[in-house]
Structures are given as structure tokens and as C-alpha cells.
Amino acid sequence: MATHPLETLVVHPGALGDVLQAVPALRALAALGHRLTFAGQPRLGELLEGLGVVPASVSFDSFGFEALFVDDSPPAPLRSRLTRFRRAVSWFGSRDACYRRRLAALVPECVVASPAPDPLSPCTVWQHLIETLASWRVTDPADVRPLPVPESWRDAARARLAAAGSDPARAFLLAHPGAGARWKQSPVPAFVRAMGSMASEAELAVVVHQGPADRAAADALAAGLDEPPIRLVEPSLPELAGTLTLAAAYLGSDSGVSHLAASVGTPSVILYPPETLRQWAPWSPSARPASVRAEGEPS
Numbered sequence: 001m002a003t004h005p006l007e008t009l010v011v012h013p014g015a016l017g018d019v020l021q022a023v024p025a026l027r028a029l030a031a032l033g034h035r036l037t038f039a040g041q042p043r044l045g046e047l048l049e050g051l052g053v054v055p056a057s058v059s060f061d062s063f064g065f066e067a068l069f070v071d072d073s074p075p076a077p078l079r080s081r082l083t084r085f086r087r088a089v090s091w092f093g094s095r096d097a098c099y100r101r102r103l104a105a106l107v108p109e110c111v112v113a114s115p116a117p118d119p120l121s122p123c124t125v126w127q128h129l130i131e132t133l134a135s136w137r138v139t140d141p142a143d144v145r146p147l148p149v150p151e152s153w154r155d156a157a158r159a160r161l162a163a164a165g166s167d168p169a170r171a172f173l174l175a176h177p178g179a180g181a182r183w184k185q186s187p188v189p190a191f192v193r194a195m196g197s198m199a200s201e202a203e204l205a206v207v208v209h210q211g212p213a214d215r216a217a218a219d220a221l222a223a224g225l226d227e228p229p230i231r232l233v234e235p236s237l238p239e240l241a242g243t244l245t246l247a248a249a250y251l252g253s254d255s256g257v258s259h260l261a262a263s264v265g266t267p268s269v270i271l272y273p274p275e276t277l278r279q280w281a282p283w284s285p286s287a288r289p290a291s292v293r294a295e296g297e298p299s
Helices: 016-020 023-031 042-050 065-069 076-082 097-106 125-131 151-164 188-202 215-223 237-246 256-263 274-280
Strands: 007-011 035-040 056-059 087-090 109-112 172-176 205-210 230-233 249-253 268-272 287-291
Touching (some): 016 042, 023 125, 035 042, 042 056, 076 097, 097 109, 151 230, 151 237, 172 188, 188 205, 188 249, 237 256, 274 287
Parallel strands (some): 172 205, 205 230
16 A cells, blocks of 8 residues: 555656656656656666655666556566555556556556657647646646755766866866767767857866767767867766766757756757757756757758
8 A cells, every 4th residue: 555645656767868858747746745756767766866856766677567568467566566656657658558558457546648749749848748747737837947966976076077187176068979869969060169169158178978879979079179178988877967067068969968967957058950859858948959950050
């Protein structure tokens, strides 16, 4: 039995940017008294807990949701896990009638919806996620305050920056040229122009973030610069969040890192392909989205 009258399971196995687009919806639920447990990637659950978005998280992969896609009786462990919750919102499995039916049989009140709006919808992703909760009277204006980053994460970021060779006395621009798909990466000439303009206007040092799949993008950006930049290579998500709060400005392509920069309130410019700008614009007012054509010119 649930120990809280609005014990609510939130199922979202998406990547970093997808999950951060859900923050206004999660905040709206919390404001209505829901006690949220996030089921998704463990590192993203830890991030949401650390940023104060949810009080608890569980691993999506180990929860056992796959059993809901067949008509057999669900295993006792899964039944026990699910019956703890009064409500569940699943931004996963919306196209499968069996999943929807089996989840509703175990949790008294369910919302199962797509994690993104229809391509023809005028809604952004984060607005769509709020709208999926309309049956629970989630109608309040979105909470778009920056997410508060723990000071311990900022301390860890300072240590990583110092180890990378960054001067702690100089303000810096954090640049992230990578993206989850190559076609989402801003063309190098456009990125170099935007970065040069942002850095020179405020006399900022340049730090390039390089994630596990970003080596080629970071190398291409470095080749277009007059001087080799400082590289922040594969920090943990808490270290990255802390670094973003220390940065004077941020420049990135359409990526999860860019959504994290926007979410923690870093003044940001995010360069989108025209195909993704309308729906994937961030919820944070600290971010300025811009569309860039494949040839590198603003559209």
C-alpha cells in the first residue's frame, strides 16, 4: 500500500534532454502534493534527485516494465512495486494497448502518453508534457526558475576545471559542439563565429566540454580556433552541472548538455537545426534558441 496519498510513479526512460524537458511538468505535480518517484536512467534519476526535482528514483531497466507488454499475469515483484503507487504517469509505451491496459490494472490512476507532441502540434515538448497531465488538473503556469545546483557539485566542478588548466580568476564560456546525432550538430563555421562573438564581447576564456561521443566534434571545433581551447573531458553529470553554473555563458548545439545549461540558469545560446527548434526549444528563459541552416547561416 502507498504510504503517501499521492505517491506517483513517473516513467521516462529518455535521454538527458528529453528528461529535462519534463521538469516543468514534474514541478507542477510536486506543487499539487504528489510525491514523485522517477523511473528512468539511473544517472538521470540521481541528477533529478540532486537538483531537487524528485525525492526518489529507480532504475527503469531493472523495474520490470517489459512484463506489461504481454497478457500474462505480471510477476509478483513487479505487482508489488506498482501497487505502492496511487498514480502513474508513463511517458513511455503509449503505442501499446496491452501495456496501457496492464499498467492501469495495477495503478488506480494512470496517464500513458507520448513523450513528444505530434509533429504538427504547435506545442513544445515541455508544454506537451504538461498538457498530458490535464486530467489531474495540472493547469498552473509553468515553474521556470533555474534548478538549484548543490554547492558540493560546484566545488567538484572547480577542481575539474583547475585540473584541466582553467584559470579560476578568469570568467569563461563553456562550449559544447556535440549532439546525440550528427545532423543536430551545428556546422563548425557557425559555431566558431558564434563562440568568437560571445567570448570576445565579454573577454571570456573558452572551455570546451567533450562528452564520451564528442571527440570528433571537439577536434573539429579546436581546428577552427586560433588557439587550442581548454577541454573538460567527460565530467560526471554533477560536475558538469556545477561547471555550467560557474560559466559566464554557454554555447551549444541541440543536445542534452544544452538543455542542462538552460535548466540550471546559465545564459545560453543554443544552435538548432530548423527541424527541431520549434518543438525542442528549452523551457528556461535564460536560454536563447537560434536556428542554423546546414550550410552554417542563420535561418
